[in-house]
Amino acid sequence: MTPTPIETSEEIERAASLWAVKDRPLSPMDDASLREWLAGDPRRRGALLRAQATWSSLSRARALGPSARWQGIQPSIIATVSRRRLLAATGALGGLMAAGVAGLIINRYTNETITRKGEIRRLPMSDGSIATINTESRIKIDMTDTQRRVDLISGEAWFKVAKNKERPFVVAAGMARVQAVGTAFSVNRRDGGAEVLVTEGTVKAWLDGADQQAVLLKAGDRTFMGQKNTITIEHAPEAIDSALAWREGQIALNGKSLSEAAAEYNRYNQIKIVIDDPDLASERLLGRFSTDDPDAFSSAVAQAFGAEIIRTDKAIYIGMKKK
Amino acid sequence: MDSAPGHIIGWVGSHILPHESDVRAWLRRAQLGHEDIEDIVQESYCRMAALSSVDHIASPRGYFFTVAKNIALMRVRRARIVRIESVDEIDRLDVMSDAPSPEQITVGRSELARLKRLIASLPTRCRRIFEMRKIQGLPQKEIARVMGVSETIVENESAKALRLIMRSIASEESHFQPQKELKRDTDANRN
Numbered sequence: 001m002t003p004t005p006i007e008t009s010e011e012i013e014r015a016a017s018l019w020a021v022k023d024r025p026l027s028p029m030d031d032a033s034l035r036e037w038l039a040g041d042p043r044r045r046g047a048l049l050r051a052q053a054t055w056s057s058l059s060r061a062r063a064l065g066p067s068a069r070w071q072g073i074q075p076s077i078i079a080t081v082s083r084r085r086l087l088a089a090t091g092a093l094g095g096l097m098a099a100g101v102a103g104l105i106i107n108r109y110t111n112e113t114i115t116r117k118g119e120i121r122r123l124p125m126s127d128g129s130i131a132t133i134n135t136e137s138r139i140k141i142d143m144t145d146t147q148r149r150v151d152l153i154s155g156e157a158w159f160k161v162a163k164n165k166e167r168p169f170v171v172a173a174g175m176a177r178v179q180a181v182g183t184a185f186s187v188n189r190r191d192g193g194a195e196v197l198v199t200e201g202t203v204k205a206w207l208d209g210a211d212q213q214a215v216l217l218k219a220g221d222r223t224f225m226g227q228k229n230t231i232t233i234e235h236a237p238e239a240i241d242s243a244l245a246w247r248e249g250q251i252a253l254n255g256k257s258l259s260e261a262a263a264e265y266n267r268y269n270q271i272k273i274v275i276d277d278p279d280l281a282s283e284r285l286l287g288r289f290s291t292d293d294p295d296a297f298s299s300a301v302a303q304a305f306g307a308e309i310i311r312t313d314k315a316i317y318i319g320m321k322k323k
Numbered sequence: 324m325d326s327a328p329g330h331i332i333g334w335v336g337s338h339i340l341p342h343e344s345d346v347r348a349w350l351r352r353a354q355l356g357h358e359d360i361e362d363i364v365q366e367s368y369c370r371m372a373a374l375s376s377v378d379h380i381a382s383p384r385g386y387f388f389t390v391a392k393n394i395a396l397m398r399v400r401r402a403r404i405v406r407i408e409s410v411d412e413i414d415r416l417d418v419m420s421d422a423p424s425p426e427q428i429t430v431g432r433s434e435l436a437r438l439k440r441l442i443a444s445l446p447t448r449c450r451r452i453f454e455m456r457k458i459q460g461l462p463q464k465e466i467a468r469v470m471g472v473s474e475t476i477v478e479n480e481s482a483k484a485l486r487l488i489m490r491s492i493a494s495e496e497s498h499f500q501p502q503k504e505l506k507r508d509t510d511a512n513r514n
Contacts, residue, residue: 009361013486019326021456021481023463038326046369049327049335054489057336061438061457124444128487130494160494162487200357248348288352 012047020051112140115155118268118292120249128162129169132247134188135268135291152194158186158247160200172208176225179204185217186244193226197240205231245288251297253285258301258318261285265294273298276319280307327372335371338383343492345384346391355395364493366394441488452477453484 019034026034038045115121115137123131125141127148133139137155141148145167150159152173161169163182171178173187173194183201187194196205198217206214207225217223220237242252251264259281262273268291275281283305289297298316302309310317327335343364350360367390380386445453452470455461456477463481467474 009365012365013489014482017482017485017489018478021478021485034326042369043365045327045372046365046367049332049372050340050365050368051485051489052326052332053335053340054492055485056332057340058438058457058485058488060435061442061454062460124440124491126444126446128444128446130444130491248351 007041007043009043009047012041012043013051016044016047016051019048020055112138114138117270120246120291127164127167130160131157132160133157134246152187152189154189156186156188156246158184158197158199158244160184175208175210175227177206177208177214179214183219193224195222195224197222197243199240199244207231246291249291250288251291253287253289255284255286257281258283258285261297262318265291265297268292269294271313272315274315274317276317277307280305280318280320328375331371331374331377334377334383335368339371339387340492342384342387346387347493349388350391350395353395359395359398363391363394363398367391370394441491444491445484445487449480449484449487452480456481 015037019037022030025031038048113121113123113131113133115133115135117136119135121133123133125131125148126143129148131139131141131150134156137157138153139155139157140151140153142151143149148164148167148169150157150169150171152171157171159169159171159180161180161183169180171187173189176187176194176196178185178187178194178196180201180203183198183203185196185198185200185203187196196203196217198219198221200219202219203217204214205217205223205225212230215223215231215233217233218235220235220240221233222236222240222243223231223233225231239254242254245252251261253261256264259275262275262281265273271294273294285301287300289300294316295311298309298311298318301307301318305320307318307320310319346367347360347364350363355363367387370390377383442450442453448470452466455466455469456463461469463474463477467477470477
């Protein structure tokens, strides 16, 4: 029954979404071909249920009314900000018509987003891509008809890029350039360069102005692009998964030393964790914790190692008990 | 074979989908890879498609977690190379209780705000067609006429909007709280 070659989940999802949006009741011909489709790969039935359930639950959108009426109050959406500017410029044009005109006239959206300490923000872009921006970061998005460009001015962000061969998606971090077609990756700008982690698909990376060729990074690859003219690639899918735990508001400790873990916490919180004991600082840890709860982390450390905590307004000191 | 009956579709839409990002986050905690998680979620929906009634399910959230856990365990045990720690990790996952946490209550309130975000992030033509279908409730034929495009295009664009929204839901941050657990590295490496 299962057709060969085996369908990918994505192909199944695509077909299921087409069946889900069809006006009901189906024509007798469509009904027959849907039954036939469902009789194939058993995964299809689950995919169809998920698509139909999502489609039917989206009827809640009716409560919102046309987007032209509420888009002005969503300043975090890039396309919306530009459309609002356009609305102001064109004055009396309203409703759907303005949205339609916006599609014709506006072909360039720029927008800058800044995150504060401890803030992790998910930012959907006008092309369907998503940026998840880590603590204390600053990015500038520039959408044109020929290119989607993101400047990582500081900090770290993970990008889930919507496929579009005609408009390459390029992230610039200092001299480092990372280009994707449809893929997911993160860029972390640090002193002396940028770290690139690829979670899906393939990206092209190069140094602006350097002589040597661009390198290709695949899912699970990571690299650090510094001043040096050579780019070394390392395949480390599990390390990447842990390094990106921040997207879920977590810190993955995976064998980090206590001092490294403390430094990681201090990226997210005003209150600093200070390890007072060198032996304790080199202890290795496992587990996942919320980035925003240094107190819970400190007390878990105290419990695990029999350490003592002194907490002031500005810092949490962890040290061994005086004997 | 028939598609699932309307009342099951409605029930999944309102009682199961809102927990999907939590189930995914929960499976990630058991160190399962992205593809495994996709398969487990899809298979969970397959099981639900086979239901004829949901009257016996008192806690849809708990049900979803239990189904996912059973599928995950089955898959790991079926694999030729069994990762001991995976079985252990999955086995130790507690099925979440149905009592909504304060975070989930807030999530419920911000549902519409989230929906707005999802719609606003759709590409222009896709969004216009989606709005005519779902907000104004126009039939496909009428939309094709207004837009001056074929019905196939309306169907394709609607399906695209649906897929983009489903993907956003799947990649959404979960409000699920990780367990506060900490182990010494040496303890964990005993396996």
